Amino acid sequence: MKKKRLIHRVTMYVILTFLSFLFLFPLIWMxxxxxxxxxxxxxxxxxxKAFLPPRPSEVEGGYFQNxxxxxxxxxxxDYIINSLIYTIGIIVFGLIVNSMAGYALARFRFPFAGFWLGVIIATLIIPPESIFLPLYVLVYDLGWVNTYxxxxxxxxxxxxxxxxxxxxxLDFPRELEEAAxxxxxxxxxxxxxxxxxxxxxxxxxxxxxLFINHWNDFLWPLVVASDESIRTIQIGLQYFMNEPPIQWGQVMAALTVATIPMLIIFIFLQRYYVQGLTHTGTKN
Structure with a gap:
């Protein structure tokens, strides 16, 4: 039995390692x-050779010329700073508002609680693009266009x-709350x-x-932030594609820079991320 478990574990590690490299190939190439x-x-x-760095003798001007x-x-x-302000603002306020709403739905008993939970979940099927027009009108009326x-x-x-x-x-022990x-x-x-x-x-x-979703946002910042001073990194990347000449080395360099914050966030929070997914959704 021990031998079978060992073979099974080694096989799983080999498969997972292969899959991880498969998913990393685009990042390595970039x-x-x-x-x-x-x-x-x-x-x-x-x-x-597409997945290997160039030789030092082949590089003119240094590895970081692009x-x-x-x-x-x-x-x-500036675009990165704007994106950080945009995403971190959503994360900070979003964690406060959404956690309190989730706690209320999990602990409090109030009329039509199940109905409101169903309404909240039903909004997930609504494409965000379908509400951008009325949302923009509301933001415009409030005077929030071209503002964070x-x-x-x-x-x-x-x-x-x-x-x-x-x-x-729902899985949180009620005994701690009762003691408090x-x-x-x-x-x-x-x-x-x-x-x-x-x-x-x-x-x-x-x-x-939230960070991954909104760091990659393009359409909403493009619509509501016509002022270049608050445009985000995803809009800034379009300059490399829309203004000739297109230098693909520079495009890859800009994409790499835009990817670094997401990798940093995930590396530092991945342990909690796995725990959160493991402990979420075990109760109805």
């Missing part, structure tokens, strides 16, 4: 292509985040002093989901 010039990118396209040229061509730093407020506020509430929080809080009530702690105090500190996995999961 990274190494960002270090090459136009000729080298297309020369290596049909061979395994990165330097990309930052000189477009102010990527107009970018952030419409996406603070998130149905999927509320659902994840509710499912996680006996000590005279208010409901709001219970939430912020007991529930939040012990719910790091689901908070990390929601933070990663």
């Amino acid at each position: 990274l190494f292509s960002s270090l090459k010039d136009e000729f080298q990118i297309f020369r290596d396209m049909s061979s395994l 990165y330097i040229a990309a930052f000189q061509r477009v102010d990527l730093f 407020t107009g970018l952030i506020v419409p996406f603070i509430a998130n149905a999927f985040a509320i659902f994840l929080f509710r499912q996680f809080f 009530k006996m000590d005279g702690c208010s409901q709001l105090g219970i939430f912020f002093r007991i529930i939040v500190p012990l719910s790091k996995p689901v908070f990390a999961t929601v933070a990663i989901v």
Whole structure:
């Protein structure tokens, strides 16, 4: 039996390692292509050299020539800062609002609670693009066009985040809350002093989901942020494709820079992310 388990475990590790490399291939190709010039990118396209860095003798101007040229061509730093403000604003306010909504749905008993939960979940099937026009009209009437407020506020509430929080809080032991009530702690105090500190996995999961979703946003920032001073990185990347000449080495360098924040967030929060997915959705 031990031998069979060992063989099974080794086989699983081999399969998972192969799949991980399979998913990493596009990132590896993008990274190494960002270090090459136009000729080298297309020369290596049909061979395994596409997944290898260029030789030092083949690089003129250093490995980071495309990165330097990309930052000189477009102010990527400002676009990255705008994207960070946009996504972090949604995450911070979204964690507060969605966690409180999920906690209310999991713990409080009020009329039509099941109905409102169904309405919230039903909004997941509505394409966001279908509400952009009325949403833009509302933002325009409020005077929020070309402001961070107009970018952030419409996406603070998130149905999927509320659902994840509710499912996680359903598994939370009620004994801790009852003990806190006996000590005279208010409901709001219970939430912020007991529930939040012990719910790091689901908070990390929601933070990663929100970050990935909104870091990659293109249409809404394009619609509501016509002022270049608050445009996000995804809009900035379009300059490399719309303004000739198209330098593919610079395009890959800009894409690599835009990918780095997502990788950093996931690397630091992946442990909590896995725990959050594991403990979410086990109760109805």
